[in-house]
Amino acid sequence: MTHFDAIIIGAGQAGPPLASRLASEGYKVAIVERKFFGGTCVNTGCTPTEAMVASAKVAHTVKHASTHGVIGASNFKIDFDQVKKRRDEIVMQSREGIETWMEEDENITVFRGQAHFINNKALQINDEEIDAEKIFINVGGRARIADHEEGLEYLTNSTIMNLAELPEHLVIIGGSYVGVEFAQMFRRFGSKVTIIEKGEYLLSREDQDVSENVRQILEKEGIHVRTQAECIYAKSSEEDGVEVEINCTDGEPAVSGSHVLYAIGRIPNTDDLGLENTDIELDEQGYIKTDECLATTVGGVWALGDCNGKGAFTHTAYNDFEIVEDHLLNGGTRKVSDRIACYALYMDPPLARVGMTEKEVKEKGIKALKAEMPMNKVARAKEKGESEGFMKVIVDAESHLILGASILGVGGDEIIHSIIDVMYAKQPYEVIKNAVHIHPTVSELIPTMLADLKEI
Structure with a gap:
């Protein structure tokens, strides 16, 4: 058995920077992928x-070029092979960059294969056995799959990347972030698209006004949305390829299409690690239990990224690395609860979110104020011809601290950071209300919006 100072399982967003940081401190590190x-x-x-969303955005812009006075541009076609080629080149550049980074560090040994725990501190990879006093699990997650007919060919966010041709009719089961992004993307490429959502409305995590705006944007582009689908079951169809039974309260009880994509959530990749041979505990969903510093129930073993259930984003995985690094090497006190929930849905226009929703504020009984502004009142959005969506900020009525914000509109995924930073600084909303922003921008309307707060 080969001994290392540290073993990192998984080369996702937390693993490689942690491996590099430990190696820089003289640790003998093994990273397994x-x-x-x-x-x-x-x-x-x-x-x-x-990358594909960007290609779809270009197609949409060209299609509507005449509204900007550019005539004749709408006579175009999608070269799906070129779309994929561009996408794959970007992917390979990132993937190979990380791989080279790890392989060229003399203190890092790269193992390729499935890691399987032998005991709390030892692993088997292929025919090799290694151990370490410090082990970091960064194995990520994968798409959750719903009930369907045995043998049905279906797509996930991973396998949809392998499509050789555009679907004639893509049926998406799940109306959350992944489903919405792929729906708009493939519709703009020319596919017919139907979203089937079990819940009452799309994006169930969001406020209903946000969901309704998103649905309006999608339906305006020709995407068919079916909500309140109480019974969803996918099966093969001789005529179309796939049929999804939905049992909605109104409308046809089934939808037929050429392809079906599952976008109903994620599950952690913890079922094939041999954790039954350890004292590492999982919760009911299979996520590894960790404390505020990401330590598991076994001393010297940490879980980072999607597999710990404390975040499902690249930025939270990287922050997990920062927390562990801070404790191990800096004697710091950073912890998971320090971070403010923030994320974005990369449809067009994007939806950016931070902190609490209006619904959560009401449920908690917090006395709060709200400021809103539709994007069609923002000069910059109108000038760009992208005036769909709205902005909303929630403020604590007593402390004047910002509790949360939703920005559905052009540039929202960048604009939200001006609010995020004020929240991290724990400063009252007046700080941004009294700031002078550049004209003409979308961000310049945030101070204007905050000058018109009203009780919720």
Whole structure:
């Protein structure tokens, strides 16, 4: 058995920077990856998806070029092979960069294969056994799959990247973030798209006004949305390829299409690690139990990224690395509860979110104020011809601290950071209300909006 100072399982967003940091301190580090370096984000998540979203955005812009006085541009076609080629080049650049980074560090040994725990501090990878006093689990997650007919060919966020041709009719089961992004993307590429959502409305985590705005944007582009689908079951169809039974309260009881995509959530990749051979505890969903500093129930073992259930984003995984690094090497006190929940849905226009929703504020009985502004009142948005959506900020009525914000509109995924930073600084909303922002921008309307707060 080969001994290391530290073993890192998984080369996602937390693993490689932690390996590099430990190696810089003289640790003898092993990093184990069974498939692709970079994890979900680089290979089947953010990077490839946003590359395709960008291509779809160009197609949409060209299609509507005449509204900007550019005539004749709408006579175009989608070269899906070129879309994929561009996407794959971006993915490979990121993946190979991380792999080279790890392989060229003399204090890091790269193992390729499935890691399997032998006991609390030892692992088997292929025919090799290694151990260490410090082990970091960064194995990520994968798509959750719903009930369907045995043998049905279906797509996930991973396998949809392997499509050779555009679907004629893509049926998406799940109306949350992944489902909405792929729906708009493939509709803009020319596919017919139907979203089937079990809940009452899309994006169940969001306020209903946000959901309704998102649905209006999607339906305006020709995407068919079916909500309140109480009974969802997918099966093969001789005529169309796939049929999804939905049992909605109104409308046809089934939808047929050429392809079906599951986008109903994620599950952690913890079922094949051999954790039954350890004292590492899991919760009911299979996530590894950790404390505020990401330590598991076994001393010297930590869980970072999607597999710990404390965040499902690239930025939270990287923050997990920062927390562990801070404790191990800096004697610091950073912890998971320090971070403020923030994320974005990369449809067009994007939806950016931070902190509490209006619904959560009401449920907690917090006395609060609200400021809103539709994007069609923002000069910059109108000038760009992208005036869909709205902005909303929630403020504590007593402390004047910002509790949360939703920005559905052009540039929202960047604009939200001006609010995030004020929240981290624990400063009252007046700080941003009294700031002077650049004209013409969308951000300049945030101070204007905050000057018109009203009781919720």
